[in-house]
Amino acid sequence: NVRANGGVRLVTGGAGLSVGGQPVSAGPNVLTNHEPNVALGSLTLSGNLNLPIPAVISSGGSLLLYADSSFNFFAGQYAGIYITSGQANTAVGVYAMSGDVNGDALTGNYNTANGFNALQAISTGSYNTADGANTLGALGQEVASMTGSNNTANGYGALAENTSGR
Numbered sequence: 001n002v003r004a005n006g007g008v009r010l011v012t013g014g015a016g017l018s019v020g021g022q023p024v025s026a027g028p029n030v031l032t033n034h035e036p037n038v039a040l041g042s043l044t045l046s047g048n049l050n051l052p053i054p055a056v057i058s059s060g061g062s063l064l065l066y067a068d069s070s071f072n073f074f075a076g077q078y079a080g081i082y083i084t085s086g087q088a089n090t091a092v093g094v095y096a097m098s099g100d101v102n103g104d105a106l107t108g109n110y111n112t113a114n115g116f117n118a119l120q121a122i123s124t125g126s127y128n129t130a131d132g133a134n135t136l137g138a139l140g141q142e143v144a145s146m147t148g149s150n151n152t153a154n155g156y157g158a159l160a161e162n163t164s165g166r
Contacts, residue, residue: 079113082106093133095120099145108149121146121163132156137163 051057054068063081066074070087074080079091082099083106090112091097097113098120099106109126113119118130121137123145129152130136136153137146137160146163153159 080106086111091119093118097122099123119146123147125149125151129153130159132158134160136160 057065062077072083072089074091076093076096078098079096085107086109088110093115096118099122106122108122108124111128113130116133118135119137124147126149132155135158136151148164
Protein backbone atom coordinates (compact mmCIF):
# COMPACT_ATOMS: atom_id res chain seq x y z
CA ASN A 1 0.00 0.00 0.00
CA VAL A 2 1.15 3.50 -0.83
CA ARG A 3 -0.33 6.40 1.06
CA ALA A 4 0.56 10.05 0.87
CA ASN A 5 -0.98 13.30 1.97
CA GLY A 6 -1.30 15.40 -1.19
CA GLY A 7 -1.19 12.54 -3.70
CA VAL A 8 1.34 10.24 -5.34
CA ARG A 9 2.99 10.66 -8.72
CA LEU A 10 3.92 7.43 -10.52
CA VAL A 11 6.23 7.65 -13.53
CA THR A 12 6.91 4.65 -15.74
CA GLY A 13 8.93 4.13 -18.89
CA GLY A 14 5.82 3.92 -21.08
CA ALA A 15 5.23 0.21 -20.55
CA GLY A 16 2.07 0.81 -18.56
CA LEU A 17 1.45 0.50 -14.86
CA SER A 18 0.49 -2.71 -13.13
CA VAL A 19 0.20 -3.91 -9.57
CA GLY A 20 0.45 -7.62 -8.88
CA GLY A 21 0.35 -8.25 -12.64
CA GLN A 22 -2.97 -6.42 -13.04
CA PRO A 23 -3.23 -3.17 -15.07
CA VAL A 24 -4.07 -0.06 -13.07
CA SER A 25 -6.75 2.34 -14.32
CA ALA A 26 -6.22 6.01 -13.60
CA GLY A 27 -8.33 7.51 -10.88
CA PRO A 28 -9.45 11.13 -10.61
CA ASN A 29 -6.01 12.42 -9.49
CA VAL A 30 -3.46 10.57 -11.63
CA LEU A 31 -0.69 12.12 -13.72
CA THR A 32 0.80 9.81 -16.34
CA ASN A 33 3.97 10.06 -18.35
CA HIS A 34 3.91 8.50 -21.84
CA GLU A 35 1.45 5.79 -20.91
CA PRO A 36 -0.11 4.05 -23.92
CA ASN A 37 -3.61 4.09 -22.40
CA VAL A 38 -5.29 5.84 -19.50
CA ALA A 39 -8.90 5.23 -18.45
CA LEU A 40 -10.65 8.22 -16.94
CA GLY A 41 -14.27 8.52 -15.87
CA SER A 42 -14.23 12.17 -16.91
CA LEU A 43 -11.67 14.88 -17.55
CA THR A 44 -11.94 18.55 -16.69
CA LEU A 45 -9.26 20.96 -17.83
CA SER A 46 -8.56 24.30 -16.27
CA GLY A 47 -6.05 25.17 -19.00
CA ASN A 48 -5.18 24.28 -22.58
CA LEU A 49 -5.18 20.84 -24.15
CA ASN A 50 -2.09 20.51 -26.33
CA LEU A 51 -2.25 17.67 -28.86
CA PRO A 52 0.49 16.43 -31.18
CA ILE A 53 0.34 16.90 -34.96
CA PRO A 54 -1.53 15.17 -36.43
CA ALA A 55 -4.14 15.54 -33.70
CA VAL A 56 -6.62 12.67 -33.59
CA ILE A 57 -9.58 12.16 -31.28
CA SER A 58 -11.65 9.00 -31.61
CA SER A 59 -14.94 7.97 -30.08
CA GLY A 60 -15.91 4.33 -29.79
CA GLY A 61 -13.04 3.40 -32.12
CA SER A 62 -14.24 5.78 -34.86
CA LEU A 63 -12.41 8.91 -35.97
CA LEU A 64 -14.17 11.95 -34.51
CA LEU A 65 -11.73 14.85 -34.92
CA TYR A 66 -8.54 15.20 -37.00
CA ALA A 67 -6.18 18.08 -37.74
CA ASP A 68 -2.78 17.95 -39.43
CA SER A 69 0.15 20.12 -40.48
CA SER A 70 -1.23 20.40 -44.04
CA PHE A 71 -4.08 22.54 -42.65
CA ASN A 72 -6.70 19.79 -43.00
CA PHE A 73 -9.45 19.70 -40.38
CA PHE A 74 -12.14 17.04 -40.09
CA ALA A 75 -14.86 16.76 -37.43
CA GLY A 76 -17.50 14.04 -37.37
CA GLN A 77 -17.43 10.27 -37.53
CA TYR A 78 -15.37 9.15 -40.55
CA ALA A 79 -15.04 12.72 -41.88
CA GLY A 80 -11.96 12.93 -44.10
CA ILE A 81 -10.87 9.48 -42.97
CA TYR A 82 -8.96 8.63 -46.17
CA ILE A 83 -7.04 11.87 -46.72
CA THR A 84 -3.57 11.11 -48.03
CA SER A 85 -1.89 14.22 -49.41
CA GLY A 86 -4.50 16.95 -49.85
CA GLN A 87 -4.12 20.26 -48.06
CA ALA A 88 -6.35 22.96 -46.60
CA ASN A 89 -9.49 20.78 -46.67
CA THR A 90 -12.27 21.21 -44.09
CA ALA A 91 -15.04 18.69 -43.48
CA VAL A 92 -17.69 18.72 -40.76
CA GLY A 93 -20.30 15.96 -40.57
CA VAL A 94 -20.56 12.18 -40.58
CA TYR A 95 -18.80 10.79 -43.70
CA ALA A 96 -18.15 14.34 -44.97
CA MET A 97 -15.33 14.25 -47.52
CA SER A 98 -14.58 10.66 -46.55
CA GLY A 99 -13.14 9.70 -49.94
CA ASP A 100 -11.78 6.23 -50.75
CA VAL A 101 -14.21 5.48 -53.54
CA ASN A 102 -13.07 2.61 -55.73
CA GLY A 103 -9.70 2.76 -53.95
CA ASP A 104 -9.19 6.50 -54.66
CA ALA A 105 -7.92 8.32 -51.58
CA LEU A 106 -8.44 12.06 -51.08
CA THR A 107 -5.67 14.18 -52.60
CA GLY A 108 -7.67 17.32 -53.51
CA ASN A 109 -6.97 20.75 -52.05
CA TYR A 110 -8.99 23.66 -50.63
CA ASN A 111 -12.30 21.79 -50.37
CA THR A 112 -15.03 22.50 -47.81
CA ALA A 113 -17.77 20.01 -46.91
CA ASN A 114 -20.47 20.56 -44.29
CA GLY A 115 -23.16 17.96 -43.66
CA PHE A 116 -23.76 14.22 -43.71
CA ASN A 117 -22.08 12.65 -46.78
CA ALA A 118 -21.15 16.07 -48.22
CA LEU A 119 -18.41 15.61 -50.85
CA GLN A 120 -18.20 11.97 -49.80
CA ALA A 121 -16.90 10.75 -53.15
CA ILE A 122 -14.14 13.37 -53.49
CA SER A 123 -10.74 12.14 -54.64
CA THR A 124 -8.71 14.69 -56.65
CA GLY A 125 -11.13 17.62 -57.03
CA SER A 126 -10.11 21.01 -55.62
CA TYR A 127 -11.78 24.32 -54.68
CA ASN A 128 -15.19 22.69 -54.07
CA THR A 129 -17.77 23.77 -51.48
CA ALA A 130 -20.58 21.43 -50.45
CA ASP A 131 -23.12 22.49 -47.81
CA GLY A 132 -25.93 20.13 -46.89
CA ALA A 133 -26.51 16.41 -46.59
CA ASN A 134 -25.62 14.33 -49.65
CA THR A 135 -24.26 17.28 -51.63
CA LEU A 136 -21.71 17.38 -54.46
CA GLY A 137 -20.56 13.94 -55.48
CA ALA A 138 -22.16 12.16 -52.56
CA LEU A 139 -24.53 9.79 -54.36
CA GLY A 140 -22.26 8.90 -57.29
CA GLN A 141 -19.79 7.10 -55.04
CA GLU A 142 -20.83 3.64 -56.23
CA VAL A 143 -19.66 4.28 -59.78
CA ALA A 144 -17.14 7.11 -59.87
CA SER A 145 -15.00 9.33 -57.72
CA MET A 146 -15.59 13.08 -57.58
CA THR A 147 -12.73 14.71 -59.53
CA GLY A 148 -14.37 18.01 -60.51
CA SER A 149 -13.10 21.37 -59.30
CA ASN A 150 -14.54 24.83 -58.60
CA ASN A 151 -18.06 23.60 -57.77
CA THR A 152 -20.48 24.96 -55.17
CA ALA A 153 -23.51 22.99 -53.99
CA ASN A 154 -25.97 24.18 -51.32
CA GLY A 155 -28.92 22.24 -49.97
CA TYR A 156 -29.88 18.63 -49.55
CA GLY A 157 -28.72 16.51 -52.51
CA ALA A 158 -27.48 19.47 -54.59
CA LEU A 159 -25.12 18.25 -57.36
CA ALA A 160 -25.15 14.85 -55.67
CA GLU A 161 -24.35 12.93 -58.85
CA ASN A 162 -21.75 15.36 -60.17
CA THR A 163 -18.45 13.54 -60.50
CA SER A 164 -16.30 15.49 -62.95
CA GLY A 165 -18.21 18.64 -63.86
CA ARG A 166 -17.09 22.11 -63.22
